[in-house]
Amino acid sequence: MILVGQYDSPYVRRVAISLRELGFDYTHDTRSVFGDFDDMRKTNPLGRIPSLVLDDGDVLIDSGAILDWLDESVGPERALVPASGLPRRRMLQLVALACGAIDKAGASGYERLIRPASYRWPEWIARCRTQAAGAIASLSEVDWTRTGAMAGGAGQAGQITQAEISCVSMLRYVRMTDADLAPVGRYPSLDALAERCEARPAFIATYPPNIAYPTA
Numbered sequence: 736m737i738l739v740g741q742y743d744s745p746y747v748r749r750v751a752i753s754l755r756e757l758g759f760d761y762t763h764d765t766r767s768v769f770g771d772f773d774d775m776r777k778t779n780p781l782g783r784i785p786s787l788v789l790d791d792g793d794v795l796i797d798s799g800a801i802l803d804w805l806d807e808s809v810g811p812e813r814a815l816v817p818a819s820g821l822p823r824r825r826m827l828q829l830v831a832l833a834c835g836a837i838d839k840a841g842a843s844g845y846e847r848l849i850r851p852a853s854y855r856w857p858e859w860i861a862r863c864r865t866q867a868a869g870a871i872a873s874l875s876e877v878d879w880t881r882t883g884a885m886a887g888g889a890g891q892a893g894q895i896t897q898a899e900i901s902c903v904s905m906l907r908y909v910r911m912t913d914a915d916l917a918p919v920g921r922y923p924s925l926d927a928l929a930e931r932c933e934a935r936p937a938f939i940a941t942y943p944p945n946i947a948y949p950t951a
């Protein structure tokens with residue numbers, strides 16, 4: 736299968752980490768969502784990443800749908816999100832907070848990266864950053880040493896969970912694009928989570944290099 740999209744996208748990265756943690760092989764298509772826009776739209780009509788091209792030619796789009804398919808493929812014992820009940824609900828809540836923080840940090844980042852300076856709207860950027868900061872603060876209150884236990888099936892015997900993968904992908908992205916939202920030291924629980932996860936082979940292999948984001 737082919738994973739389309741670069742690892743500086745936290746959505747691509749959470750799929751890449753999940754593929755690796757679950758033992759899937761993939762080829763990496765590193766076309767750029769901006770530089771190769773027209774070509775990218777032939778893979779995904781939305782012109783977004785990630786996409787996952789399956790061996791039968793089917794193309795899955797949207798990281799949530801891709802991860803759902805991965806979990807279904809490996810079955811409930813190995814799935815990264817618990818199959819049902821309170822553990823599933825709680826884990827999906829953490830994943831939603833992580834993805835919401837990505838969306839909001841991303842929206843404010845695109846304002847700075849893409850929109851011409853004279854058209855930027857500071858109040859909108861501030862609102863997006865407040866929303867991202869709220870989700871990050873909420874995630875920092877989680878006892879990350881217990882997410883596996885909370886997750887029922889997922890997380891047993893040292894298996895990583897989707898909450899951890901998505902949260903650490905979010906944190907790396909935020910620290911690349913808007914570090915003031917979660918500087919090292921402000922949230923010790925998230926620092927510890929990142930340190931534990933970023934040492935795993937799947938995280939090391941997908942660690943995105945720093946990118947130059949405008950600050951204002």
Ligand SMILES: N[C@@H](CCC(=O)N[C@@H](CS)C(=O)NCC(=O)O)C(=O)O
Pocket residue numbers: 743744745746747768782783784785796797798799841
């Ligand atoms: N809900 C989507 C969001 C994907 C997304 O926002 N991808 C970004 C890169 S991080 C993208 O393709 N941005 C370009 C665009 O939307 O035009 C997912 O989870 O896959």
